Amino acid sequence: MATNGRTVASVDPDVALAYKFPEVSFAYDERDVALYALGVGACGADAVDDKELHLVHHRDGQRHIKALPTFASLFPNKNSNGRGIVNVPGIHFDASLLLHGQQYIEIYKPIPSCASVVNKVKVAGLHDKGKATILEIETTTSLKDSGEVLCMNRSTIFLRGAGGFSDSSRPYSYTTYPANQISRISIPNSAPSAVYEDQTQQSQQALLYRLSGDYNPLHSDPMVAQVAGFTRPILHGLCTLGFAARAVIKSFCNGDPAAVRNIFGRFLLHVYPGETLVTEMWVDGQRVQYQTKAKERDRAVLSGYVLLKHIPSSL
Numbered sequence: 001m002a003t004n005g006r007t008v009a010s011v012d013p014d015v016a017l018a019y020k021f022p023e024v025s026f027a028y029d030e031r032d033v034a035l036y037a038l039g040v041g042a043c044g045a046d047a048v049d050d051k052e053l054h055l056v057h058h059r060d061g062q063r064h065i066k067a068l069p070t071f072a073s074l075f076p077n078k079n080s081n082g083r084g085i086v087n088v089p090g091i092h093f094d095a096s097l098l099l100h101g102q103q104y105i106e107i108y109k110p111i112p113s114c115a116s117v118v119n120k121v122k123v124a125g126l127h128d129k130g131k132a133t134i135l136e137i138e139t140t141t142s143l144k145d146s147g148e149v150l151c152m153n154r155s156t157i158f159l160r161g162a163g164g165f166s167d168s169s170r171p172y173s174y175t176t177y178p179a180n181q182i183s184r185i186s187i188p189n190s191a192p193s194a195v196y197e198d199q200t201q202q203s204q205q206a207l208l209y210r211l212s213g214d215y216n217p218l219h220s221d222p223m224v225a226q227v228a229g230f231t232r233p234i235l236h237g238l239c240t241l242g243f244a245a246r247a248v249i250k251s252f253c254n255g256d257p258a259a260v261r262n263i264f265g266r267f268l269l270h271v272y273p274g275e276t277l278v279t280e281m282w283v284d285g286q287r288v289q290y291q292t293k294a295k296e297r298d299r300a301v302l303s304g305y306v307l308l309k310h311i312p313s314s315l
């Protein structure tokens, strides 16, 4: 339903939860993997970066370009042909008010540098927050031939202006996954174990990142950004997450992208292309907790953790 060109929000949880998503098949190759790495800043400060060249180049005869674990975060884009969010019957909202709230990625096998894969998709959560609806979409991706499961993405989408569909004294809240997978991040008071600083490109960062398959105009069209409440197009949340995960991999895994088991991030504030991202990291066993700030505004924009397969090597 639309008035004055804006969609009037409505949520029917029964219809949304009953929906069976079609499976989505697609393939990618090394060019996609390298383009993604460039889009999240790999080798951005040094074209021969010792810890990152293998992400974009067949270094010293290496047979395959290595995929960052966050490359997997692109897979859910295929559910919607890169329009940002898959259509869920029963949920109608103003697309210009949609923001990415959180992302959780589980990596079961190192992400191959080229593959034919299949997405299985479901609604994993739906919550009425009054001023917003939170929708959680879970995408499990498997190799097409063997059926081997590669990874799972849980994308949390914050639909501003679409809440209030349930009784406010007992707001609707539905979740399919175990409570211990819901992570509360509390940033330690102690000095961080490592700090990594990265410059995003003022003119190109979002325009480059979108070529990896997220063509939501919020990140490229000034008019759309303004309607959404921003002075200019903002960076994709998953681009910021890619910068943060790179910071962890460079600081604690000697640049080895296969060292990561899972990744969580909550987007706290929008980022403008050109801002400097400062990622502070705290090691707790195999878990690296992090917080990323936009240096110019001294504001936290992202926080979360990366779980590694082993205790970080540099400690």
Ligand SMILES: CCCCCCC/C=C/C(=O)SCCNC(=O)CCNC(=O)[C@H](O)C(C)(C)COP(=O)(O)OP(=O)(O)OC[C@H]1O[C@@H](n2cnc3c(N)ncnc32)[C@H](O)[C@@H]1OP(=O)(O)O
Pocket (backbone or CB within 6 Å): 076, 077, 079, 084, 085, 086, 098, 099, 100, 101, 102, 129, 134, 137, 155, 156, 157, 158, 216, 234, 235, 236, 237, 238, 266, 267, 268, 269, 270, 271
């Ligand atoms: C299938 C894949 C689709 C992927 C989506 C693709 C589209 C991509 C778009 C983008 O990349 S947008 C850019 C990245 N995202 C952002 O820049 C968002 C940054 N964050 C914010 O602006 C704010 O945090 C917010 C999301 C607007 C929320 O702030 P607000 O002040 O309105 O919330 P609160 O009053 O603090 O909390 C209300 C309620 O919501 C919960 N909550 C708050 N923030 C988040 C969050 N980031 N993710 C999930 N949930 C959030 C919070 O806990 C409160 O709930 P209760 O505690 O009351 O139960």
